[in-house]
Amino acid sequence: MLIRTGRDGFQHPIASEITPRAVYEDRRRLLKWMATGVAGAGLATWAQREALAQQVQRPGKNAAMTVVRSTIPGGVTMEKLTEYKDAASYNNFYEFGTDKADPAQNAHTLKTTPWTVEVEGMVKKPGKIGLEDLVKLSAQEERIYRLRCVEGWSMVVPWVGYSMSHLINRVEPLGSAKFVEFVTLADKATMPYVGSRVLDWPYVEGLRMDEAMHPLTLLTFGMYGEVLPKQNGAPVRLVVPWKYGFKSGKSIVKIRFTDQMPKTAWNKAAANEYGFYSNVNPNVDHPRWSQATERRIGEDGLFAKKRKTLMFNGYEAQVGQLYAGMDLKKNY
Ligand SMILES: Nc1nc2c(c(=O)[nH]1)N[C@H]1C(S)=C(S)[C@@H](COP(=O)(O)O)O[C@H]1N2
Ligand SMILES: [Mo]
Numbered sequence: 001m002l003i004r005t006g007r008d009g010f011q012h013p014i015a016s017e018i019t020p021r022a023v024y025e026d027r028r029r030l031l032k033w034m035a036t037g038v039a040g041a042g043l044a045t046w047a048q049r050e051a052l053a054q055q056v057q058r059p060g061k062n063a064a065m066t067v068v069r070s071t072i073p074g075g076v077t078m079e080k081l082t083e084y085k086d087a088a089s090y091n092n093f094y095e096f097g098t099d100k101a102d103p104a105q106n107a108h109t110l111k112t113t114p115w116t117v118e119v120e121g122m123v124k125k126p127g128k129i130g131l132e133d134l135v136k137l138s139a140q141e142e143r144i145y146r147l148r149c150v151e152g153w154s155m156v157v158p159w160v161g162y163s164m165s166h167l168i169n170r171v172e173p174l175g176s177a178k179f180v181e182f183v184t185l186a187d188k189a190t191m192p193y194v195g196s197r198v199l200d201w202p203y204v205e206g207l208r209m210d211e212a213m214h215p216l217t218l219l220t221f222g223m224y225g226e227v228l229p230k231q232n233g234a235p236v237r238l239v240v241p242w243k244y245g246f247k248s249g250k251s252i253v254k255i256r257f258t259d260q261m262p263k264t265a266w267n268k269a270a271a272n273e274y275g276f277y278s279n280v281n282p283n284v285d286h287p288r289w290s291q292a293t294e295r296r297i298g299e300d301g302l303f304a305k306k307r308k309t310l311m312f313n314g315y316e317a318q319v320g321q322l323y324a325g326m327d328l329k330k331n332y
Pocket of ligand 2: 092148149150151244245246
């Protein structure tokens with residue numbers, strides 16, 4: 001569901017849209033909820049999503065993909081994995097629509113071959129890297145990360161890729177580079193919502209250099225041992241597990257090294273809601289809702305206890321030091 005904030009006709013989803021799915025996961029609660037008579041539209045939406053989840057296509061393996069469990073600290077959470085069908089059918093990828101079911105339905109038009117990623121800006125070795133070369137640049141690992149969306153849902157996914165630092169070291173940024181900007185594909189011909197006013201395209205994200213160099217920051221080519229499905233950001237995306245999901249840009253085409261803090265898509269759309277850092281922080285409320293708890297996709301029901309959201313999404317031991325001395329209420 002979308003609401004208008006009034007400013008520039010900008011729209012985005014409200015937190016309650018995650019409710020119906022969570023409720024219906026438990027049959028008894030579903031019946032109770034239906035008895036209250038408010039289930040209506042939500043039930044239809046949920047039923048559609050569930051049908052979609054059952055039909056989700058798996059892209060299969062890729063010869064170049066190795067799946068060796070990561071041994072880096074924080075690289076593998078032991079929590080129960082989110083089911084593939086849920087991780088691949090409940091997505092945010094606004095280029096393909098603003099409903100969680102839209103990407104799985106619409107992203108088939110995305111053309112992922114050939115694909116090149118351009119490296120530019122303050123770097124000794126700029127240039128274009130074809131996807132095949134990018135995939136082979138370093139050994140790939142399976143990292144099992146939690147990912148938490150700002151709207152309140154989270155999931156646990158086995159991602160496949162390698163630390164972004166391997167690519168950064170290869171292209172040799174200049175000492176003056178302080179940030180890395182990630183620019184993603186904005187192709188009107190294949191992405192139906194590019195051109196809509198919901199965001200200023202292309203979708204851009206950014207990290208401070210030390211964040212981009214942190215070993216947990218994953219340049220990601222696959223999930224569940226297979227190539228990324230298009231709706232999850234094929235053929236290459238970022239996964240930054242201690243930050244809200246929107247920092248993990250999908251379908252990356254350009255990586256720019258810069259001394260200026262990148263102007264990110266969500267920050268441009270609503271600066272008071274989405275700061276540059278966007279570290280998962282249960283102590284800082286989103287202006288329109290609390291960030292203290294979350295629901296795991298495919299798990300908790302509405303009336304069951306929600307999970308407490310952890311500082312840095314549970315990765316504080318690994319990344320807390322990056323923010324020593326920073327006021328994380330100001331730098332939200
Ligand atoms: N290009 C692009 N990348 C994007 C987005 C997007 O709309 N466009 N959405 C972000 C948000 S808000 C989230 S929560 C994650 C969702 O990733 P998932 O669909 O694999 O769960 O992707 C992020 N990356
Ligand atoms: Mo998100």
